[in-house]
Each structure stands twice: as C-alpha cells, then as structure tokens.
Amino acid sequence: MATFRIKRFNPEKQPEPYFEEFNLDIADGATLLDCMNEIKWTLDGSLTYRMSCRSAICGSCAVKANGHALLACQRQGEHLLDNDDTITLEPLGNMKPIKDLVVDFTPFWDKINKVKPYLEPKDEAPAKERHQSQEEFRIIDDASTCIMCGACYSDCNTLEVDDNFLGPAALAKAQRFVGDSRDSKTLQRVQDLSEPGGIWDCTHCGECVERCPKPARPFDRIKEIMTVALENGVHNNNGARHALSFTNSVKRSGNLNENRIPVESMGFFNIPGLLSLIPIGLRMLLKGKVPPVIHHSIDEVDDVKRIFKELDQ
Ligand code: SF4
Ligand code: SF4
Ligand code: FES
Known part of the structure; x- marks a missing residue:
C-alpha cells in the first residue's frame, strides 16, 4: 500500500495549505496520473489538478513529486515511491497555487509573450511556404518540442529569487526564433534577450534540463542564444x-x-x-x-x- 501525501489548498475554505494523506494500491504499470485519478474518483472527488492527453503531449499534468517537477502521466507511480512507500505531491513552484495542484500560469505566459514567439520574416510571404534546409531546421528542432508544461519554470533557481527573470521556457522559445533562418530580427532579439532578466541572469545550474520532459532542454538553448549574441557583437552588458x-x-x-x-x-x-x-x-x-x-x-x-x-x- 502506497501513501500519497498531497498538498491541499482551497482558499475559499482555509487560507493556509496543508498536507493530506491517501492510501492506495498502485496497479502494475499505473502512471502517477492514473494514481491521482484513482484517488479523485474513489477517495476524494474534490482533489483538483490539470490533465488532458495522458500521453506526455499536452503539458497540462505537470506537478511536483518528491520535490521535483515532472509530468504525472509520463512517470510510473511505483518508480516514484520513496523509502517509506510515500509519494509527496505539490503544485509546481514559482507560480501561485489556485487550488490543490493547480497553479496560475499567468507569469509563465506573460514571459512567453515577451520574447515575441512568432516569426518576423525577412520578406513578403511567398506564394507557397518558406523553405528551410534540414540543417537550418535542426537548429530550432529541439526548442520546437517544448509542450509548455512549466516543469522547468517551476524548478528554476533564478526564478525563485528573481521574478523579473524570463525563465527557461520563454528563453527556449526565444531560441526557436533567434535560430530561425527565416526570421529577420535576430540582432534585435539577442539585444533584447541580453537585457536584465534575460539570458545572462541564468545561473547555469542546469535544473531546467533535468526537469524538461522533452528534448527542448532550456539551458542548452540559452547557451545557443548567448553564442549568437556574442557572435553579433552584443557585448555591452x-x-x-x-x-x-x-x-x-x-x-x-x-x-x-x-x-x-x-x-x-x-x-x-x-x-x-x-x-x-x-x-x-x-x-x-x-x-x-x-x-x-x-x-x-x-x-x-x-x-x-x-x-x-x-x-x-
Ligand atoms: S540553468 Fe538557468 S534557466 Fe535553467 S534552471 Fe538554472 S537558472 Fe534557471
Ligand atoms: S522547456 Fe521543457 S520543461 Fe520547460 S515548458 Fe517546455 S517542455 Fe516543459
Ligand atoms: S496529461 Fe497531457 S502531458 Fe500529461
């Protein structure tokens, strides 16, 4: 029998969060999300969390398990048990909890928007699509795999002390366009990203790479932006x-x-x-x-x- 120690929070009923324990037999191969569903459907229907695809695609089920952010549908429950057969679940970090395991993603999305996550092309739209070679696409391929789950944002050490930091997900998204051969604003982008709160405020801890469930690996993308900034002579910081x-x-x-x-x-x-x-x-x-x-x-x-x-x- 496993114990799920879940951080509960419902500001309409109680201002402070608290931990509640649920006991559950983990079925063979059950994901952490399966276990959370089992608890919700059989033990306490008020338990609140986000989920959708159950296939590590939509990015909505990210939570903290035993102190680290992950996708609940991507990991087997049994693999997360600690020495006391317990799994501790908490909402993602660096964002405000709304209810139980649901957090307010507003700052996350605001920062994604700040890096202008859209192509600013060099010329008028052609009659058909703009082509890229395989080599050109490879530069932005990894960043393109981000599913906006917020796991990296949750566990980023800089964000813990500096709300102004754009954070790993927004910077990975920024690299998606800094590296895009069809974009016309590379210099402007790396200048903006070199301002306080940008690439140079990252502490290089690598935590976001550990937490990212996809090949997006934000810190690797941050290093790529740094290289482009230096190559473009953006040194005045x-x-x-x-x-x-x-x-x-x-x-x-x-x-x-x-x-x-x-x-x-x-x-x-x-x-x-x-x-x-x-x-x-x-x-x-x-x-x-x-x-x-x-x-x-x-x-x-x-x-x-x-x-x-x-x-x-
Ligand atoms: S490497 Fe940088 S962006 Fe990634 S978690 Fe650490 S401080 Fe945050
Ligand atoms: S970079 Fe990785 S951890 Fe961060 S939001 Fe995207 S998929 Fe999630
Ligand atoms: S439910 Fe979609 S990523 Fe987990």
Whole structure:
C-alpha cells in the first residue's frame, strides 16, 4: 500500500495549505496520473489538478513529486515511491497555487509573450511556404518540442529569487526564433534577450534540463542564444563582458585572474558599478580571501593557447 501525501489548498475554505494523506494500491504499470485519478474518483472527488492527453503531449499534468517537477502521466507511480512507500505531491513552484495542484500560469505566459514567439520574416510571404534546409531546421528542432508544461519554470533557481527573470521556457522559445533562418530580427532579439532578466541572469545550474520532459532542454538553448549574441557583437552588458573576460583570462594564463574578472565584467567606464564592488572587496580583504595581486600563468599555458588556436580555426 502506497501513501500519497498531497498538498491541499482551497482558499475559499482555509487560507493556509496543508498536507493530506491517501492510501492506495498502485496497479502494475499505473502512471502517477492514473494514481491521482484513482484517488479523485474513489477517495476524494474534490482533489483538483490539470490533465488532458495522458500521453506526455499536452503539458497540462505537470506537478511536483518528491520535490521535483515532472509530468504525472509520463512517470510510473511505483518508480516514484520513496523509502517509506510515500509519494509527496505539490503544485509546481514559482507560480501561485489556485487550488490543490493547480497553479496560475499567468507569469509563465506573460514571459512567453515577451520574447515575441512568432516569426518576423525577412520578406513578403511567398506564394507557397518558406523553405528551410534540414540543417537550418535542426537548429530550432529541439526548442520546437517544448509542450509548455512549466516543469522547468517551476524548478528554476533564478526564478525563485528573481521574478523579473524570463525563465527557461520563454528563453527556449526565444531560441526557436533567434535560430530561425527565416526570421529577420535576430540582432534585435539577442539585444533584447541580453537585457536584465534575460539570458545572462541564468545561473547555469542546469535544473531546467533535468526537469524538461522533452528534448527542448532550456539551458542548452540559452547557451545557443548567448553564442549568437556574442557572435553579433552584443557585448555591452555585464553577462557578455563576464563571459569574454573569463575566456580571455583562461586563454592568456590557463586560469582565472579573479582580480581582473569582476572589473572587466562591470566595465572599465561603469563608475557606479565599479564603486559597488568596493564593499565586497573590503569584506574579502577582512576575511583574507583576496586573490594574489600578481597573477601567474599555469605551467602548461602553451597547451591551453594551442587548444584555443585550434578552436579558433
Ligand atoms: S540553468 Fe538557468 S534557466 Fe535553467 S534552471 Fe538554472 S537558472 Fe534557471
Ligand atoms: S522547456 Fe521543457 S520543461 Fe520547460 S515548458 Fe517546455 S517542455 Fe516543459
Ligand atoms: S496529461 Fe497531457 S502531458 Fe500529461
């Protein structure tokens, strides 16, 4: 017998959420969604969640199971049991719960809309369709598989502390159009995506890739946008300067010059930004954490330079 510990919330009856336990025998091969349906249909008809396709296509059944977002119809219940034969279910994170496992997707959709998720073509519509080669389509193929389930958005660490961050799903959608050979706004798109709240605010934790049930893999798409932004000379922001400073430091000496990187990332002429580094520098000094003033190259620096040269060719 498995225990389902489900976070319940009905603001019309009780302002605070609470956990309720249900016991259920998990049938062989039953998905988590099958189990939730069984609970709803036989134990408590008021249990509320979204579902539709039951085939990992519509994206509506995403919930948190044992702390991580997933599609309830894509995973077998038995595989999710913890050591106490329990599965803990909660609504997706980073969005406001409405009732039980249903959350308000408004911020998610607002951010998708913000990245202009539609083609802005180069020329007038042709008589027939606009063609792409297989190679051109491959660039946007993975991002096109997103089913808007919100699992990545739920578990994104940056969104937990910064509502302004566009988030992994919107950025994956943005790559779908940044990389589209038929689009005319690539430069404008990467400039917009380099603003605060965009690509450079991602912490590279990779959580969205772990949670994504499709090949969309948002962090991989974010890296692709970063590459396009840098290739298009969109360097006038802290994130791009940081990436370039980091790369140049390794290229020059084989390791990181930790005194130089913060200054280069902030920008030499960004006086308020540079002044903002002073308190951190002083705290580091007091704790004895200031890196050596004279930066030394590693012994194998020639090998590092050779690798960069090969990459540049
Ligand atoms: S890699 Fe970036 S977008 Fe993905 S979860 Fe981490 S912070 Fe969020
Ligand atoms: S990128 Fe993946 S996890 Fe995020 S909404 Fe799309 S399918 Fe879901
Ligand atoms: S019910 Fe459609 S993805 Fe799960």
